[in-house]
Every structure is written in structure tokens, then in C-alpha cells.
Amino acid sequence: MADENHDSAACKRVDDGITRVFQLLGKRWSGPIVAVLVEQPAYFTDLRRAVPGISERMLSDRLAELGAAGLVLREVDDGPPLRVSYRLTTAGAALEPALRELAEWAKVHLPEASACPETSLEPPSRTCG
Numbered sequence: 001m002a003d004e005n006h007d008s009a010a011c012k013r014v015d016d017g018i019t020r021v022f023q024l025l026g027k028r029w030s031g032p033i034v035a036v037l038v039e040q041p042a043y044f045t046d047l048r049r050a051v052p053g054i055s056e057r058m059l060s061d062r063l064a065e066l067g068a069a070g071l072v073l074r075e076v077d078d079g080p081p082l083r084v085s086y087r088l089t090t091a092g093a094a095l096e097p098a099l100r101e102l103a104e105w106a107k108v109h110l111p112e113a114s115a116c117p118e119t120s121l122e123p124p125s126r127t128c129g
Helices: 017-023 031-040 045-051 057-066 096-109
Strands: 070-077 084-086
Touching: 017 031, 031 045, 031 057, 031 070, 031 084, 031 096, 045 057, 057 070, 057 084
Parallel strands: none
Antiparallel strands: 070 084
């Protein structure tokens, strides 16, 4: 068997830092939430509008995870009405250069979705003429 002769020391492991980053920011919605907060602090309702398709519960869960990771601060504004706003910590704000680079990379290397699957990352279907 080829696997028995394989030198496991020759395999390069994924960097632990990269693993931790993608475990947190690789979760659906986390990256877009941080990207919105990079621009400015936002109220919960504004975040929900800025991230199309996210449910209130998912937004709440992701904000709690990002808060626990030390990237987002939750602040309650005295009412009435009582409002909750979110802003990035210094650690969260430090992600801005990396997010901008990823956005530029995506513009060049990830084509936008189109009506025809042949020009997207989706497998071809028979509905496109």
C-alpha cells in the first residue's frame, strides 16, 4: 500500500493560526458581520439589514461568538427605546487590512454569479440556453 510508505513527517500541516481564524471567521455570516462593523458600529437591526438572509437568531449567535472571541463589543444604549449596538474591539478592527485584501482577491479571482452556470462555480445544468 502506498500509504504505508508515505513519510508522515513530509506532510505539511495547516498552520494553527489559520485553522483558528477559519474556525471563527469561516462560519457562515461571521465574515460579513465583521466586514459591516469594520466600516462603523451598528445597531442590531442595522446589522440584520446589512447582511441579507441572516435570521435574528443566527445574527445573535454569531455576535455572541465574535464577542466571546474578543472581536466584537456589545453596548446597550439607554432608552427609550432601549437599543443594542455592536462595534469591533481593537483586535476586531485589526482585521480590516486582511478583509480588504480578501475583497480585492475575490474581485479578481471569484467571478460573480451569473445566469449561466458555465460562468459560475456551480455545476452545469440543462436550464441555461
